[in-house]
Structure formats: structure tokens, C-alpha cells
Amino acid sequence: MALPPQSTSTTAPPDELPLELLHGELIFSGILLSKDKEGDINELLSKLEFIGFSTGYRLIERLLKDSTRFKDELDTIKFICKDFWVAIYKKQIDNLRTNHQGTYVLQDNCFKLLSKISATKQYLEHGPKFLAFTCGIIRGALSNLGISSVVVAEISTMPTCRFHITIQRAT
Amino acid sequence: MAVCVCVIGKDNGPIYMRSRSRADELSQTVEHNLSQMAFRGVTANTELQYNFIVSSALDIIEERALVGSSASGYKGNPSLHPSASGGAVGSIDGQQLATRELYLGALTAREEYKVYGYMTNTKIKFVIVIEETSIPLRENDIRTMFRKLHSAFCDLMSNPFYLPGSSINSKRFDAVVTSIMSGQ
Numbered sequence: 079m080a081l082p083p084q085s086t087s088t089t090a091p092p093d094e095l096p097l098e099l100l101h102g103e104l105i106f107s108g109i110l111l112s113k114d115k116e117g118d119i120n121e122l123l124s125k126l127e128f129i130g131f132s133t134g135y136r137l138i139e140r141l142l143k144d145s146t147r148f149k150d151e152l153d154t155i156k157f158i159c160k161d162f163w164v165a166i167y168k169k170q171i172d173n174l175r176t177n178h179q180g181t182y183v184l185q186d187n188c189f190k191l192l193s194k195i196s197a198t199k200q201y202l203e204h205g206p207k208f209l210a211f212t213c214g215i216i217r218g219a220l221s222n223l224g225i226s227s228v229v230v231a232e233i234s235t236m237p238t239c240r241f242h243i244t245i246q247r248a249t
Numbered sequence: 250m251a252v253c254v255c256v257i258g259k260d261n262g263p264i265y266m267r268s269r270s271r272a273d274e275l276s277q278t279v280e281h282n283l284s285q286m287a288f289r290g291v292t293a294n295t296e297l298q299y300n301f302i303v304s305s306a307l308d309i310i311e312e313r314a315l316v317g318s319s320a321s322g323y324k325g326n327p328s329l330h331p332s333a334s335g336g337a338v339g340s341i342d343g344q345q346l347a348t349r350e351l352y353l354g355a356l357t358a359r360e361e362y363k364v365y366g367y368m369t370n371t372k373i374k375f376v377i378v379i380e381e382t383s384i385p386l387r388e389n390d391i392r393t394m395f396r397k398l399h400s401a402f403c404d405l406m407s408n409p410f411y412l413p414g415s416s417i418n419s420k421r422f423d424a425v426v427t428s429i430m431s432g433q
Contacts, residue, residue, distance in 0.1 A: 135413060139406040142370040143399055146349045147314070222371045222413075224259070 094168055094190075101191050105207050123210045130214020131221070138219040141165055151245065154223055155182050162219060167191075180245035184216075188237045197236035205233040209241075216241060251394065251430045252362070253299040253378035256402065258414055259371070261307055265417040267426050268299045268378075302357075303376045306364045309356040310374050313366070351399070352392055367395040373402065377429075394429050401425035 109122045141162060148154045159171035163186075173185035191208050195201050209231035217229045226246045233239045256265035353366040356376075367375040375398050379386060401422050405411050411419065 132409075136406045139369070139371055140403045143403055145370065147351065147368075147370060149349075224372055 097166075098191060098194060101208070101211060102194070104211075105204075109207060110204065123207060127210045127214040127217075130211040131218035132214075133211075134215035134218025134220075135222045136218075137165070137215070138162070138222050148223075151180075151225065152176065152178075154220070154225065155184075155243070158216060158219060159184060166215065180247060182243040182245075184241040184243065186239055186241075189239045192233070192237045192239060195236060202233065202236065205236065205239075206231060209233070209239060213241065216243065220245075250380050250382060251377050252380045253303070253376075254398065254426050254429060255299075255303045255376045255378075256398075256417060257303070257307065257374040257376065259373065260414075261374075263300075263303070264415065265422070265426075266296075266300070266303070267423075267430070268296055269430065299378060302359060302362060302364060302378055306356045306366055306376050307374070310353060310366045310368055310376075313353045313356075314368055352395055365391050365395070367399070369399060369402075375399070375402075397425060397429060 104126065109119060109126070112118060112122065142157075145157070145161075148157065155174065155176070159174050163169065163171050167186075167190040169186075169188075169190070171184045172187045173183075175183040175185075189209075189212075191212065192205065195205075195208075213229040213231050217227055220227045220243070228244045228246060229241055230244075231239055231241050251269075253266075253268040255263055255267070258264045351367055351369055353368060356364045356366045358364070361381050363379045363381060365377045365379065367377075369375075375395055377391070377394060377398075379391070405417065405419055405422050406413065408419070411417075
């Protein structure tokens with residue numbers, strides 16, 4: 079199956095919309111509308127991150143059913159960038175960088191969950207909330223593969239985002 | 250014919266164990282309850298024996314997987330090297346090239362059993378103990394059994410009510426294991 083063009087437009091096939099809409103609604107109704115103190119929002123976000131963790135943990139089990147064993151850590155991260163990302167977001171990560179010491183930076187130039195949000199600065203402050211779930215997914219997937227990590231995300235301009243994965247090694 | 254199917258979690262603790270004695274128990278009717286009582290001692294004994302067989306296979310799984318991940322120079326106990334043990338149990342001569350596969354091949358052969366192993370990418374191990382019969386099982390049949398088991402496990406993982414790492418208590422999974430144990 080050919081990958082759909084990676085454009086930001088609203089012409090995405092309707093079968094990809096449910097996840098985006100569900101996730102958008104989770105953030106908007108579930109988090110932004112709960113007009114409470116800052117602490118509460120963080121609590122909700124960490125809950126969402128945990129939901130992502132569980133999702134990733136279970137998803138990777140299924141996705142790896144027919145693949146061979148990974149050679150090393152980089153091999154694992156490459157799988158996350160390619161097959162894993164395609165399974166969730168129907169596209170691959172655009173850029174992967176690593177310092178070969180346990181830090182990986184995954185850049186998505188048009189992150190699906192942000193692509194329907196105005197690219198101006200208007201919603202930039204809410205941007206990171208839309209990445210919590212995905213951070214959890216990555217962390218969960220790696221955790222099931224025996225790699226414990228910390229995943230943080232950053233947004234510079236709207237549909238572009240970066241995920242920083244730092245592998246935690248037992249000392 | 251498979252006499253024991255076991256699933257072992259990440260931390261090497263068994264999360265599912267089913268041996269033929271228990272399968273027989275399940276299929277027995279209430280009328281047989283009395284005779285069953287008499288056999289209980291024997292049953293517990295065989296269960297223990299399977300437990301022992303599976304546990305002893307774990308070390309070999311670890312060795313194999315290690316060889317698989319490094320793929321190159323093997324520096325360990327030479328008698329445990331897959332090619333060496335491959336000669337001993339036979340039928341797995343092609344082990345060397347199968348190192349990065351999830352299927353790990355025949356692990357050990359005890360008196361009347363052969364033990365086969367499989368490890369998923371997520372370090373979940375499956376062990377199947379096969380009773381030696383006059384008709385030897387083909388390698389492909391074993392692979393099919395493991396693939397079935399793995400599929401069932403993936404389905405189980407997708408169940409939100411199953412807590413990963415906890416012991417398996419699922420009727421659907423039970424049914425698959427029953428079909429594996431009776432089907433071949």
C-alpha cells in the first residue's frame with residue numbers, strides 16, 4: 079500500500095480522522111475545559127501519558143509478531159521511526175538523529191495530531207499537551223522491549239515537533 | 250504430541266503452565282472424580298517434572314538469544330553452543346542461520362521428551378514439551394504451534410483487562426492451548 083502524501087491539508091482520507099478527532103477531543107474537553115489549577119492539568123496530562131504508555135506497550139507486542147529479533151538499540155529505534163510510526167500515524171518519522179550514547183531525536187515535520195491546528199502562534203502554548211499521549215506511546219513501546227527511557231517533546235513551529243528519547247541505563 | 254505448554258514472562262517467572270495431566274483432568278467427567286483423587290499424587294508429580302524441564306530449558310533459551318543478538322563470535326561453554334547441541338538432538342542443523350529468528354528450535358532432549366523454545370522480541374518465552382512418538386513431528390508443525398501461541402498471546406495483550414506480566418487466566422487462550430495440545 080502506498081503511503082498517502084504527507085501534506086498538511088484537510089484532504090486526509092476519512093479513515094485516518096477518528097484517531098485525530100478522538101485525541102483532539104481528549105485534550106480539548108478532557109484537559110483544556112477542566113478549568114482548574116495548573117496542578118490539576120499536569121495530573122490529567124500524566125494520566126494521558128500513562129494511557130499512551132499502556133497503548134504503546136500493548137501495540138508493540140502485536141506489531142513485532144512477525145519481525146525478527148533486533149540487533150541493537152539503534153535497530154529498535156529505527157523500527158519505532160518506520161513501522162511503528164506508520165502503524166499509528168500512517169507516515170514515517172522524517173528525521174532521526176543520535177549521539178550514539180543513548181540520546182535519540184525524532185523529528186516529525188508534519189505531526190498528525192497537530193496538523194489540524196492553526197500553524198500560527200495562537201495555540202502554540204497548548205501544543206505540548208497534544209504530544210503527551212505520543213510520548214507515552216514511545217515510552218511504553220521501548221519499555222516492553224526492555225529499554226527504559228525518558229521521552230520529552232518540543233514544538234518550535236506548529237506542525238513540526240521533536241521527540242527527545244533519553245535511554246536510562248542501569249548503572 | 251505436545252504434552253506441556255508454558256509461557257514465561259520477562260522476569261523468567263512462569264505466567265502460564267498447562268500440561269497434559271491437567272488437560273485430561275479438564276476433560277474428565279464428574280463420575281471419574283474418585284479415581285482422579287487416587288491419581289492426584291501422580292498428577293502433582295508430573296506437573297513438577299514438567300516444571301523442572303521447562304525451568305532447565307530457560308538457560309538454553311538465554312544462551313540462544315544471546316547468540317542471536319551478537320550473531321558473531323560466541324564465547325561461552327562450547328557444549329552449550331547451538332551447533333554443538335544441535336548435533337546432539339538432531340533435526341536442527343540449520344540452527345546457525347536461524348539465530349535472529351524468534352523460533353529458537355529444539356532446546357534439549359530428555360528421555361522421552363523434546364523441548365522446543367520460542368522467544369518474542371519482548372522477552373516473553375514460550376516453551377513446548379513434545380512427547381517422543383514413533384512418528385516424528387516435522388519442524389514446520391512446531392513452528393505453526395508457536396505461531397498460533399504467539400497470535401493468541403498478542404490477542405491477550407490487546408485485552409485491556411489483562412495486566413501485562415500477570416498470570417494468564419483467559420478462556421480464549423486456554424482454547425488455543427487445548428487445540429495445540431490435541432491438534433498435533
